[in-house]
Amino acid sequence: MTATGTFTPRPGAAPLGRMIRAQAALETRMLLRNGEQLLLTVVIPTLLLVLFSAVDIIDTGAGRAVDFLAPGVLALAVMSTAFTGQAIATGFERRYGVLKRLAASPLPRWGLMTAKTCAVLVTEVFQVALLTVVALALGWSPQGNPLAVAALLVLGTAAFSGLGLLMAGTLRAEATLAAANLVFLLLLVGGGVIVPLTKFPDAAQTVLGLLPISALSDGLRAVLQHGAALPWGDLGTLAVWAVLGLGAAARFFRWE
Amino acid sequence: MPSTSPGSPRTPGSAPAVEVTGLVKRYGSRSPKTAVDGLDLTVARGGVTALLGPNGAGKTTTVEICEGYRRPDAGTVRVLGLDPVADAARLRPRIGVMLQSGGVYSGARAEEMLRHTASLHADPVDVPLLIERLGLGSCGRTTYRRLSGGQQQRLALAMAVVGRPELVFLDEPTAGLDPQARHATWDLVRELRTDGVSVVLTTHFMDEAEQLADDVAIIDGGRVIAQGTPDELCRGGAENTLRFTGRPGLDLASLRKALPEDSTTTEPSPGSYRVTGTVDPQMLATVASWCAQNGVLPDAIAVERHTLEDVFLDLTGKELRG
Numbered sequence: 001m002t003a004t005g006t007f008t009p010r011p012g013a014a015p016l017g018r019m020i021r022a023q024a025a026l027e028t029r030m031l032l033r034n035g036e037q038l039l040l041t042v043v044i045p046t047l048l049l050v051l052f053s054a055v056d057i058i059d060t061g062a063g064r065a066v067d068f069l070a071p072g073v074l075a076l077a078v079m080s081t082a083f084t085g086q087a088i089a090t091g092f093e094r095r096y097g098v099l100k101r102l103a104a105s106p107l108p109r110w111g112l113m114t115a116k117t118c119a120v121l122v123t124e125v126f127q128v129a130l131l132t133v134v135a136l137a138l139g140w141s142p143q144g145n146p147l148a149v150a151a152l153l154v155l156g157t158a159a160f161s162g163l164g165l166l167m168a169g170t171l172r173a174e175a176t177l178a179a180a181n182l183v184f185l186l187l188l189v190g191g192g193v194i195v196p197l198t199k200f201p202d203a204a205q206t207v208l209g210l211l212p213i214s215a216l217s218d219g220l221r222a223v224l225q226h227g228a229a230l231p232w233g234d235l236g237t238l239a240v241w242a243v244l245g246l247g248a249a250a251r252f253f254r255w256e
Numbered sequence: 257m258p259s260t261s262p263g264s265p266r267t268p269g270s271a272p273a274v275e276v277t278g279l280v281k282r283y284g285s286r287s288p289k290t291a292v293d294g295l296d297l298t299v300a301r302g303g304v305t306a307l308l309g310p311n312g313a314g315k316t317t318t319v320e321i322c323e324g325y326r327r328p329d330a331g332t333v334r335v336l337g338l339d340p341v342a343d344a345a346r347l348r349p350r351i352g353v354m355l356q357s358g359g360v361y362s363g364a365r366a367e368e369m370l371r372h373t374a375s376l377h378a379d380p381v382d383v384p385l386l387i388e389r390l391g392l393g394s395c396g397r398t399t400y401r402r403l404s405g406g407q408q409q410r411l412a413l414a415m416a417v418v419g420r421p422e423l424v425f426l427d428e429p430t431a432g433l434d435p436q437a438r439h440a441t442w443d444l445v446r447e448l449r450t451d452g453v454s455v456v457l458t459t460h461f462m463d464e465a466e467q468l469a470d471d472v473a474i475i476d477g478g479r480v481i482a483q484g485t486p487d488e489l490c491r492g493g494a495e496n497t498l499r500f501t502g503r504p505g506l507d508l509a510s511l512r513k514a515l516p517e518d519s520t521t522t523e524p525s526p527g528s529y530r531v532t533g534t535v536d537p538q539m540l541a542t543v544a545s546w547c548a549q550n551g552v553l554p555d556a557i558a559v560e561r562h563t564l565e566d567v568f569l570d571l572t573g574k575e576l577r578g
Contacts, residue, residue, distance in 0.1 A: 097358030
């Protein structure tokens with residue numbers, strides 16, 4: 001066989017920025033292409049927002065229902081992408097050797113994690129834009145400072161990402177699939193998303209109020225519904241979850 | 257002042273492709289199972305090296321330690337002169353990896369994934385060319401989960417070589433392939449070799465090792481039990497056989513006397529003769545002249561070489577595919 005030079009070794013990593021951009025773009029396409037993911041991240045939050053705003057099923061307190069529901073559904077959207085979606089996707093990537101194969105590529109692990117975070121943030125931007133438009137169409141009148149909202153969303157994303165990656169990196173993929181959906185459902189009901197926490201008994205309220213979803217929905221509501229400046233208590237709760245979740249994920253995540 | 261020396265002893269350019277000494281790997285903590293048990297292996301630069309052995313011999317564990325996935329429990333491993341774990345960041349861009357299975361997002365399209373892998377490298381191989389070479393053109397838009405097993409294998413192979421690595425590790429690259437895809441894979445491996453890429457592949461197919469490898473390491477029970485070129489292994493490991501046919505009932509005693517001492521002569525069935533021993537030109541000449549003396553026209557004279565499978569059976573008493 002004569003040498004064609006097609007495979008003559010010229011090894012080398014692409015520039016770091018290019019690798020991370022390429023990985024983030026691929027991760028985002030994978031998220032947006034997955035039908036089950038879209039059901040969870042787009043269809044369910046939108047349906048809940050429309051349904052509970054239009055039909056008076058739950059007593060959401062004084063004021064318009066949409067003003068109570070929109071912040072809760074935004075919190076749900078963050079949870080669905082950063083926690084449930086990311087946990088399930090990463091769990092199966094681990095199961096099918098995707099993470100293992102990428103570990104042998106020139107892309108460093110932290111680069112992969114950065115790319116995953118970018119993909120989650122991009123998806124959240126789409127979600128927030130869509131839900132905002134729908135909520136405004138339903139008569140939503142948001143208050144407060146957008147920067148305070150952004151701070152809550154980012155910190156919420158960090159908290160849920162840590163917990164999602166912890167689950168994906170320690171449980172079997174099937175267990176992650178089941179558990180992530182179950183947690184999604186439980187936190188949807190018990191996290192102040194569409195049902196006010198005041199509907200629960202006092203003792204339960206104290207515990208439920210410490211959940212990351214409660215902190216995020218409560219904080220978003222404080223700003224968007226009541227015009228608060230910065231809800232430090234909720235931000236603090238989210239920060240603690242973020243540190244614990246990301247710390248535990250970094251410690252216990254298994255790549256294969 | 258003379259010019260500076262061409263580099264320190266750890267200059268990766270001069271090191272063997274792979275150098276493994278006394279490698280031990282155990283799995284499990286309570287009752288550890290030893291997967292690799294004092295394995296020594298040197299793989300020279302350039303050329304194709306096959307790690308041949310039955311399932312569970314320790315081939316994949318060895319390769320995955322070389323790829324930096326696991327730490328050895330004992331022994332040293334150097335790949336291109338680097339420590340696969342400690343120097344991972346420097347090593348990874350220089351090697352290509354094909355896992356035994358998986359490694360691709362189930363929702364990614366074949367061409368998309370290959371392009372992505374290419375984009376992680378500085379100077380990748382032309383993607384359309386690689387797709388054509390491996391016959392992936394018809395499924396470039398197909399998502400990974402819908403590809404056939406053979407297509408998934410070929411995509412994994414393409415991903416391993418697209419970054420123009422110096423050294424590629426292929427873990428059972430033709431497992432589950434149909435003959436056509438198998439030959440496409442073999443052709444690609446040969447081209448890699450011609451272009452100066454070092455290839456380490458694991459296989460439990462003797463013919464694959466015989467066809468492709470410059471160097472074969474037979475692995476069993478977590479150790480290299482024999483290493484050499486396919487020829488060396490076949491020559492050294494077992495006796496060889498020469499068969500011929502002629503008229504039945506020839507007196508073989510005189511032939512036996514004319515041959516070296518370790519030879520045997522038999523007539524397993526009437527008119528069919530079998531000579532064992534070191535089959536070389538000298539033996540062939542002896543047999544031919546004996547036939548001439550006895551007025552026999554030897555029909556269907558044939559040299560039977562022992563295959564790697566015979567060698568393996570002799571060495572281990574086990575079937576290779578076990």
